[in-house]
Amino acid sequence: MAFLLPWALAFLTSRGACTAGGAAGGMRPSGRLLRHAAPPQIQVSGSPESKRAYFRQLFSKSWDAFLTELEEPGGCSVAVLLKPSPGSVGATLRVCALLGVPFLLVLGGLGSAARNKEIRISQLQRRPDWGVALLTPPEEVRLSEALGELKGLGFHTLWLSCSEEANELWEADLRHDRMAFVFGEDGIDQIATEEVHAIAHIPIEEGRGCRLSLPHSASMVFYEHQRQRECSGQELQDIKKSGIMWKGEALEFNELREACADETGFLQLVEERLEVMGTTEASAASKSSGGFHRMLQRWFHGGARIHREGATNAPWDCQVDVLLRWDGSMLNLSTLHEAVQAVQRQHPMLRARPPLDDSTDLKLGCRDSGFSTTVAATWSLLCEEIAVPRRLRELVAKAMFFCWPRTAILEDAAAFNIPVLSQSLQSGSKCNADEVYRVMNDSGWAWWDATSALNMCLVNMQTDEQVVQFLYCSITHKYADGGAIAAFVHSLQEAYQALARGEVPSRSEHPILAVQQQRLRRYLSGAAGQEGAVDVYLFDIVNDTYYHKWGHSVGVQFTHGVCDTLRMAGQRMACSEEIAWLSCIIAAMFRMLPDKLLRIMVVHNGRLGDAEGAVACTSNYVMLSIPCLDASATPLADIASRVKYAITHGKFRRPTTCEQAHARINIGGMIGKDGDFTQVFKSSRCRSSAWSRAPYVIQLRMDNEGGIWCVKDFKCHEFVDPTTFWTAAVCIGREIAEGAYTNPVEPLA
Incomplete structure (x- = not known):
């Protein structure tokens, strides 16, 4: 194990830790963002000046050539930067390349030397096939004139403002074939504002006293543009009518940005998150199920939350189950359904769904030594053996937490149906558990929902004298243990009895999500286990x-x-x-x-x-x-x-x-x-x-x-x-x- 220690430390403290997390947990857009696995290397001979000229020609385009090209029909997007700060142009240019925005227009003056520097910052020299261009119009071209030209070419213009009076970004309609995104506060005048179709802002926490960086804001805007373009019109209308805004994944980007040491690390994270699956199996799965991306969209539209915990290394389809005999008067099926819904509201892990974009089973040790658990355990061993500075421990723990495999917790559980099976026993036959399991086996378990954390079945056994009812309950072992099934039965019994008395059962949510994440953070921090406490192990x-x-x-x-x-x-x-x-x-x-x-x-x-x-x-x-x-x-x-x-x-x-x-x-x-x-x-x-x-x-x-x-x-x-x-x-x-x-x-x- 000793050889793993320097490797794990070097990995986790570098920007690669964030990249690994992005690859594990990111959504994947459509095939038009597919990149070559091994991009061709560019060999440029001659003087340094000829090399700079080559890349300037490759990634730059004149204003007139740009307008001429846009006269051809077809969808297109352009980002407009107004007086950007040094260094932000190159980072934004790379974001444009990664998120399918082919043109970056910079107004406010960008000299030849500055343009060459920004191209170097973008790190696009090794990616000549990405097809992105940096536009620098003459200094006499004003913002209002540029926006007027774009408007005349059929562009719908969105200005990203810092004013909280503007609508939130998620409320803007970004599905137009031609979109122009304007970034920058300084220098925008009333005339230019009149050329803008919509104004929006990205909400941040109150009292922070600062703004998001330009590349970060651009990545969120472009990503929202991609999401809305992939979402059907009816789906988007349903979302807006329900008042539910798409914030989950954008906030996830925000969290992961905080874990990155610099802007370059964040840009690499975005690249990994939006890399398209190239395998045949992934393509087949996407076609058969409507796509992992679309599935996650539906979850987050309903208010799903991201949760991380040190789950068991049991696979999702491993179950903790129990068979119960009902000794009271006949169960009322509608009341039982209502009681189950109340229990699902109380206990969030019953609303968990297998994370389609995370390969969580592999990373948590199923069938192999999982990557995430191996790194975390190795880091814990390192902290036990040497005195690691507190600041370094905090940084590594934060990176590992944000890179940890994620689970989606639905805000509202899907409609739950309890199937009813019936069997008449022959005279003298015993009504026992073996007979109940035989009835369920004969049904072929066709009622089983493999995507649900909870499955139930009611079995009515008809004897000579009476009907004996049995309730089968099963919860995935990945997020439940033997004590969980006992807690579920107790909550179900209380909810059913309350409803039978005409009372309203409790629907307050158990704080277990916060408890589990706190335990995981404590383990990842490398701190020693506290006496009398149960931690992740x-x-x-x-x-x-x-x-x-x-x-x-x-x-x-x-x-x-x-x-x-x-x-x-x-x-x-x-x-x-x-x-x-x-x-x-x-x-x-x-x-x-x-x-x-x-x-x-x-x-x-x-x-x-x-x-x-x-x-x-x-x-x-x-x-x-x-x-x-x-x-x-x-x-x-x-x-x-x-x-x-x-x-x-x-x-x-x-x-x-x-x-x-x-x-x-x-x-x-x-x-x-x-x-x-x-x-x-x-x-x-x-x-x-x-x-x-x-x-x-x-x-x-x-x-x-x-x-x-x-x-x-x-x-x-x-x-x-x-x-x-x-x-x-x-x-x-x-x-x-x-x-x-x-x-x-x-x-x-």
Whole structure:
């Protein structure tokens, strides 16, 4: 991993970090902006003067030649700069080339030397095929005269003003075939104003006391022009009638501009964002779905928001689901639909959509070591090992955050339909979860919406005596965990009961988006994890640092007697069954290992503070450090008390990058009964015994399935016998259940 550190630091602190973010998250316009992947290099021989003359001839055009060329019919756009500041002409010229504006007209005097300098600043010498021209009319040509000429040639003129009294840019009609965009405040007179068809301004935050730079303003205007040209007339009318303005992506440009160190970095970002997909697969996807760009347009027209978080590395189609039996009077389908809409309003992650322009799955580690997570984890490791200056940490963290894969959160969820399946059972047949899943499988899952974060299905099972109703709920595992499905069921039950009583359920939005982004920012800043806090933990590079050996992989299912014993142990310890199991497992490890201190990575549900009750993926691994100086003489109940104390008193922290642990444990609970909803389980089978890689001494995942605990995935090192280990854990639980637990206030080593 050492070779990655200088590479990651150099990458993130350069303008390339912003370019990478643009390539990951940008919208893509139509094919007319396509650039050559390898532009031809220009070789110019002779004196420096001949070289400058060559490029001046290539990128400059006389005023008369320009007017003559415009006499030919056809669409065209021109940017007009009035007395621009030095350096801004070259940057704007490059923006024109990138965003399809072929002419840049500069009024106010631009000498030969200044023109050559601006062409160098534009960095277009290596892009002779981009077809953009710099126009410098004679000094006697006034603005009113130039605008009059353009108006006579059929140009619709827009003046970008700084006055807040003008309409916002998003309200202007920029769909004309010929558009002239005028930039500059100084020197514009009443006569010139009369030649302008429309005046607009770009709104900025109040009290900033400054303006956007000229190239930045030009990029936003040209981009809005491209967007409106691609949007159909009816779509634009619908948007304006609804009062919804296109601001989302422009604000995204503004955010990314702040992350760039200089204007050149921002221009490269724009170039990458607007590079057209050239692959056959992308073209086919664009044709079949109406285009990624059009899809994102529809989302943002509806007020979609950009969200970033350290999502799980599970793919979008991996699900966290639950099957519920309804024990009350028959469910009212219309009331249930209304309750679901209320819950979607409360929990924004239920309105998430897969980000079509981001390749988020790849960048968050699915099927490979993701680029974003690898860079972030490497940066965190660097900050842990050396003292990085605070200013540099802030700069790198900001760049990584704006380059992080994005998710679209819709403002209003699409119309949600819960399909209803029915099945009549034969006399004597059992109405259980297995039968319900068989009915859903027979339906072919045709009702499933792969683009929705939430899917539901109502199954009516007709028995000899009554109709038993089952509700299947599923949320994408990318943005949800086991605790999220429990929070969803609780919110759904509350909303349904409120509607049944004739009350209006709460529609206030949960603050989970701010919580998740704050956790991601804290991780990217390189700061150490706070004790008692659950942060983002990206471990995709960690697995490759461990020394893997072969070990046992088995499945375990406990009897009712064992589960009752551990349930009683939890009551003795005044804690949940999950903590009781964890305490007994760690105590058993102390009996089998010679170490004086065990480091245990355990999944915490993360619903602390403002994250309480969130339908989101808040859980993550935390590190427990459990001391025991003399494991052979220390009572097992005392070791168990230390585990319980560490969990209940927040004595845990985020694992450091590449920190190794003795065990990685994920113990999940169950919903049980929530109001009239009761969780039911289908029959489960233990996995067969096999050999597997063993990066930890113990690695397990276990769940409570209706009172019976089942270990879905258990891996142990080759020197650990699974039967001996679980026998020791259960015996410790029995000792505690029989009264050996003393519950000390603050256990010490």
